[in-house]
Amino acid sequence: MSFDSFEQQIEALQQQLDSLEQSDERNTQSLQLTEAKETLSQTREELQVAIEELKAQNEELSAANQSIEVERQRYRELFEFAPNGYLVTNCNGVIQEANHTAATLLNIEQKFLLGKPLRIFVAQEERQFFSMQLEQLRQYSAGIPEWELRLQPRQDEPFPGLISMSEVRDSQNKLLGWRWLLRDLTEHKQAEKTQRELKKEQELSELRSRFIQTVSHEYRTPLNVILNSAQILERSIQASDNPRTALFFEKIKSSVEYMNQILEEVLVLRKADTEKLEVNPTLVDLGQFCRNLAEQQQLSDGAEREINFTSLGDSSSVICDAKLLHHILSNLLSNALKYSPEGSTIDFELTLQAAQVTFQIRDQGCGILPEEQSRVLEPFYRGTNIGKVRGTGLGLTIAKKAVDALKGDISLESKVGVGTSFTVTVPVNRVGESKI
Numbered sequence: 001m002s003f004d005s006f007e008q009q010i011e012a013l014q015q016q017l018d019s020l021e022q023s024d025e026r027n028t029q030s031l032q033l034t035e036a037k038e039t040l041s042q043t044r045e046e047l048q049v050a051i052e053e054l055k056a057q058n059e060e061l062s063a064a065n066q067s068i069e070v071e072r073q074r075y076r077e078l079f080e081f082a083p084n085g086y087l088v089t090n091c092n093g094v095i096q097e098a099n100h101t102a103a104t105l106l107n108i109e110q111k112f113l114l115g116k117p118l119r120i121f122v123a124q125e126e127r128q129f130f131s132m133q134l135e136q137l138r139q140y141s142a143g144i145p146e147w148e149l150r151l152q153p154r155q156d157e158p159f160p161g162l163i164s165m166s167e168v169r170d171s172q173n174k175l176l177g178w179r180w181l182l183r184d185l186t187e188h189k190q191a192e193k194t195q196r197e198l199k200k201e202q203e204l205s206e207l208r209s210r211f212i213q214t215v216s217h218e219y220r221t222p223l224n225v226i227l228n229s230a231q232i233l234e235r236s237i238q239a240s241d242n243p244r245t246a247l248f249f250e251k252i253k254s255s256v257e258y259m260n261q262i263l264e265e266v267l268v269l270r271k272a273d274t275e276k277l278e279v280n281p282t283l284v285d286l287g288q289f290c291r292n293l294a295e296q297q298q299l300s301d302g303a304e305r306e307i308n309f310t311s312l313g314d315s316s317s318v319i320c321d322a323k324l325l326h327h328i329l330s331n332l333l334s335n336a337l338k339y340s341p342e343g344s345t346i347d348f349e350l351t352l353q354a355a356q357v358t359f360q361i362r363d364q365g366c367g368i369l370p371e372e373q374s375r376v377l378e379p380f381y382r383g384t385n386i387g388k389v390r391g392t393g394l395g396l397t398i399a400k401k402a403v404d405a406l407k408g409d410i411s412l413e414s415k416v417g418v419g420t421s422f423t424v425t426v427p428v429n430r431v432g433e434s435k436i
Contacts, residue, residue, distance in 0.1 A: 085182030088168065091175060093118045093134050105161075105182055107153035118180065123150035123158040137165075137178070151182065160185040223263075227256040265394040268327065277324060277405035281429070284322045286315035286357065290350050293326065297333040305337050306345045313352030319429040320357070320406075327402040328410075331395035332361045332422050338389055339365035340419070352428075359424045367416035376412070385416065399424075 085102030089095050098113040106113065106121050122130045126149045133147070151161035164181040230252040237245070294307040336346045340363045347362040368376055368383055375381050377400045380393040403410045408426030 085180075087113075087118065087180040087182065088177060089118055089180065090177040091138055093178070096177065102182055105151065105153065105184055107156045121152055121154075123152045126150055138175075148185065151184075160189050223256050223259050227253060230256075262392050262394075265392055265398060268398050277402060279321050279324065279405055281319045281321050284318050284320055284325075286318045286320065286352070286428075287311045287350065288316075289322060289325070290329065290348065290359075293329055294333065294348055297330065297337060304343050305340055307333065307337075307348050308345050309348045309350070311350045311352075313350075315350060315352045315357070317430060318352065318357065320426070324402040324406055325426075328399045328424055329359060329361075331399045332359075332424070335391075335395055336361050336363035336365065336420070336422075338391065339363065339386060341365070355427055355429060356425055357428050360421060362419060362421040364419040367418055367420055368412070368414040369416060373412060373414060377410075 083101065085105045086097075086099045087095055087102050088097035094115065094117050095113050096115075098110055100110065103110040103113055119127050119130050119134070130149060146162055146164040148160065148162055150158040152158045162183040162185050164183075166179045167175060168177045168179055170176055230249055234246075234249045290311070291309055294309045298305070298307050333346065333348065340346060344364040346364075347360070349360045349362075351358045351360075366383075366385055366387075369385055372381075372383050376383065377396050378393075379397045382391060382393040400410055403424055403426065406426040408424060410422065410424045412420060412422050414420040
């Protein structure tokens with residue numbers, strides 16, 4: 001009975017009571033009517049109290065229903081827009097409910113998911129396995145926490161998926177169906193593949209590093225033996241009396257020094273790639289450092305090329321890493337000398353401003369082809385217009401890695417047949433300032 005119907009009956013009873021009261025007024029001598037009046041009056045009061053209580057209970061029930069509806073809607077939205085796909089199937093695996101994410105994963109509208117067996121959204125080669133698992137679940141009610149299989153969206157390629165499931169039972173513990181949680185493992189699988197590739201690359205890098213270190217160590221010993229033997233032989237047979245013999249000994253020493261240089265460059269490059277170059281700043285007279293380096297490079301060049309060094313700013317007390325600067329400047333000066341014609345001049349300029357120093361090295365060499373300028377800093381890359389000038393293609397790579405370690409910048413400008421200019425800028429500190 002509804003609350004409105006009950007209230008209507010109360011009103012009808014009230015009308016009957018009023019009618020009896022009117023009848024009582026016409027016959028006040030009737031004792032039965034007086035008793036009935038008292039009984040009905042008491043009943044009316046009790047009914048009024050009952051009405052008030054029912055009204056209060058009805059309001060509470062209405063508020064509870066509204067709260068339940070809000071919660072139901074909230075959980076429906078959570079179900080609908082969850083980041084994973086959710087499905088509910090009967091015991092035969094026929095889909096009865098599905099959220100938006102599940103429809104997106106399976107590339108089909110939600111309304112068309114309902115009523116379809118879940119197995120048709122499993123890749124063809126795995127459907128038999130899926131059906132066997134579902135049959136086992138129906139027979140033994142043995143839960144399978146999760147398993148991986150390939151899901152087959154409509155009109156799309158299969159993708160790796162992870163399925164989690166749980167039972168749906170009624171109040172008598174009867175199995176009604178299954179809840180399914182679907183996850184797309186494509187990104188996870190790709191991440192695992194990338195991680196395996198990175199691990200493999202790391203292992204190969206470590207293997208290369210050990211190989212290079214071993215070979216370099218093994219090469220140094222025979223090279224030193226060759227160099228020492230050549231020097232002893234040169235002294236013992238008085239090679240200076242025979243220009244041809246002296247030339248042979250000079251070629252031996254030059255080749256050994258060249259091989260040692262290659263080994264040194266390879267070791268520095270290995271260290272930069274595997275261990276990173278350490279920055280150890282010390283107090284340096286940067287101007288004198290550059291003058292000494294220019295003299296050494298010019299003497300080792302052997303040809304009549306001149307290095308013209310100029311310095312702007314007071315660089316006598318600078319805090320910087322001299323070893324890394326040596327890697328940078330020696331390789332740039334060596335290349336400038338190597339690729340410049342005999343009798344030409346190499347301009348070597350040092351400029352110190354505020355907290356940074358700029359080195360510029362300009363040559364009058366063959367220049368770098370425009371299409372190759374972006375690659376000259378790559379390991380082992382050498383320009384196609386350098387002719388028979390020998391080299392390893394590692395010098396500029398080492399210079400670039402040393403610049404990066406110092407958090408500096410290196411750039412170049414080049415014109416074929418005119419020359420090349422390299423500019424290096426690195427941060428430094430002066431005495432009295434905090435060290436880098």
